[in-house]
Amino acid sequence: MGGQKAIETGSIVTVDYKFFLLNRQKEKKTYLVLEDANKKEKKYCFYRTIVGGLAGFDRFISIEDFTDALNGYLIDDTCEFGADVFVSKSRRKGKGERVSMNLNTIMYKHTWKVTDFSKFDTPSCSQPFTAADQKYCTWKLVLYPRGLGIGKGSHLSVFLHVYEPENQLPIGSKILAEYTIRIMDQIHGKHRSIKGKKWFSAPFWSWGHYQFITQEANAACLKKDSCILEVEICILGLSIPGISTT
Structure with a gap:
């Protein structure tokens, strides 16, 4: 998100997304794709109270695999990333309350x-x-x-x-x-x-x-x-x- 002011007061932005990393070595280009395993339960919410608005993956790809020329992700010190993002907005109104259960049952x-x-x-x-x-x-x-x-x-x-x-x-x-x-x-x-x-x-x-x-x-x-x-x-x-x- 483009900083705190990117979200209107009283709004919540929910995001589903995928990240792509291009394999540039093969004649027919292919992508490494990473997304949430359970998108229905694992959506990211951004609030105006959160500064920065960041979401992603702590371990997208190992440095070893990324820099290995045989994998085709880093060629001539150049790589190509992509993202597929679906955004929906919510607003807080009155005294209503929504309870989301079982957001993450992993210990x-x-x-x-x-x-x-x-x-x-x-x-x-x-x-x-x-x-x-x-x-x-x-x-x-x-x-x-x-x-x-x-x-x-x-x-x-x-x-x-x-x-x-x-x-x-x-x-x-x-x-x-x-x-x-x-x-x-x-x-x-x-x-x-x-x-x-x-x-x-x-x-x-x-x-x-x-x-x-x-x-x-x-x-x-x-x-x-x-x-x-x-x-x-x-x-x-x-x-x-x-x-x-x-």
Whole structure:
């Protein structure tokens, strides 16, 4: 999308698309085609609140295959890409609400390694990460090594946050996610985990556990003063207020 102003206020643009990469070596030109495996359920939505409006594929083609002259994609330092795009627009009206379920039933896994764990006295945040191809929603893990709330001083507290929701989703949006947060036991393999199935929405953009694991038990899981956390996320539904297709 051509920037934030490319979308009118109150509008949502939904896009189905294919990308093409030309094989220029063969006499009869052929294309490498990449598209969503399930277009009915995997459409990309752009909102005015999202700056930039980007969608695509993290792994279109490997560098090795792309640069191999035998494949014909890169000839004389030149390549040719194409795109087939279908666009539909929606507008938010009144207080209506649409709930889309089962947007992505694939469980996405993210691993976060915290080094020099014993030196942390303040909360630590993972780098933001995206669950599979659900690019409208980015997440982060927040670890309180000395505990928070009822876990302060005795436990580790761990929470899963939606990262900067005000920049990703229209006001009033909700995300239904099933998740598992796990602390890896690097010594004995007896990992500790919690599971949840929650709606993430304002003001509750984070869920987790104040008393995830005692500090003594966690110390027995560490190796070379590093703590490894793992989270699995499955996005089950998305609720966007005031959408009617035009």
